[in-house]
Amino acid sequence: MALETWLIRKVKAALSNRHNPVTKPVPPPLHLQSSSKTTTAAAKNKSIVGILSFEIAGLMLKLLHLWHSLADESLACLNDSVLSLDGVLKLVSDDGTFLLDLVCGELVENLRTAAASVAPLSLRCDDLSLREFVQAVEEFADTGRDRHGWALCSREMDSLSKTMDRYVKATASLQREIYELAVLESSLRKTVHTELNAKAVDLQQKILWKREEVKSLRERSLWCRSFDSVTAMIVRTVFTALARIKLVFRGGEAGESSPVAEGFFKRNSTAVTPPPGSIGEAALANHYAGLIILIEKMVKSPQLIGLDAREDLYTMLPLSLRSALRRRLSGVRMWVADAGLAADWREAMGRILRWLSPLAHNTIKWQSERSFEQQNLIQRMARNSGCVFLLQTLYMARKDRAEAAITELLVGLNYIWRFEREMTARALFDASAYEQHHHLQQFSA
DSSP states (O other): OOHHHHHHHHHHHHHHHSSOOOOOOOOOOGGGOOHHHHHHHHHHHHBBGGGGHHHHHHHHHHHHHHHHHHHHOOOOOOOIITOHHHIIIIIOSOOHHEEEEEEEHHHHHHHHHHHHHHHHTTTTTTTTHHTTTTHHHHHHHHOOOOOOOOOOOHHHHHHHHHHHHHHHHHHHHHHHHHHHHHHHHHHHHHHHHOOOOHHOOOOHHHHHHHHHHHHHHHHHEEETSSSSHHHHHHHHHHHHHHHHHHHHHHHHHHHHHOTTTTOOHHHHHHHTTTTTBBTTTTHHHHHHHHHHHHHHHHOGGGGOOOOHHHHHHHHHHHHHHHHHHHHHHHOOOOOOOOOHHHHHHHHHHHHHHHHHHHHHHHHHHHHHGGGGGSSSSSHHSSOOOOOOOOGGSSTTSSSHHHHHHHHHHHHHHHHHHHHHHHHHHHHHHHHHHHHHHHHHHHHOO
């Protein structure tokens, strides 16, 4: 009862403050003020990352995903299930060295974009060595010289990654709790604006508990960490990941260059540029992915395809595919309702989709992972970010080969669609004829 009375007084005070002008607090006498303590507190607050902790946690999460993709088991999976995909070998390349260069280039490009995000953080550090991050990382990438010894061994990096993971999770929890606190406070304002009741008291109690949880999480998250300590963790991760990439893909030394050669980052960035004649160069990767996925759904249920859906599919086709489809249909004499031919087309379409469909779905997934950067920390943590590489998508696929496969699917779908319509029409005709015959027999009787 005493607690409830105290809470009611707190709510009434909050209500009265809503209608009273805010007055500035009277400062203490000069002889009681401590300028040195004030200066120290201000400097401390300036050095902690504070609200930037959510952005920094997202950067840490990205680097952790990159580091995990460089683990031995991930690289073994890469060699066994990624580089040997039928769709990759048919549409991208069957040259293992070229495919590895694509993987390496993408990893380096991801690391380069992460390093670009670290640069402004490093300039806010007190440690002069951390302020040299941009020059140091470029020097390490091009020459292999680690002037500050930031690259860690695997055991040290595994330990650091666990620490970073704890900070990321605590910071994500902090973001969620701050949001929930804001919702509660908004609900309280709406409640006390109308009347003072038990609901307002209950909300006030929940807010007090929530504020304590937020305070605790701030202490355990990145919020109260200094720019120096946070940046040091990120910088070491960047250097260690870069050293790992160079060791795995360049034999440790092949990635180093002389002072007149093209830089390591620039050289690997060009490796992931879609080549001439590719779907990515034509900026059609997402469009073709959606087209293939739609065809896949239609192949599974051709009897459900209406005239409108068929027309919509045709309007999705670029001019090059429409021309290829017309040429292919004009050269095929196939319009006979043949169950055996229909079965052959179903089998042929199934074979094509088994290697083409994964590339289409990976294209959508790869693109969604790029939009991962735009999501808040809670959304990023909620997603199981996979590791789809660019070579597993349609971006690097040869446009002519992909269009030939899509054309075959469209030809087969056209036959199956007509076959299913004729079978349905025959069934309806037979049913109608049987019903008429049955009525005639009854009438004759």
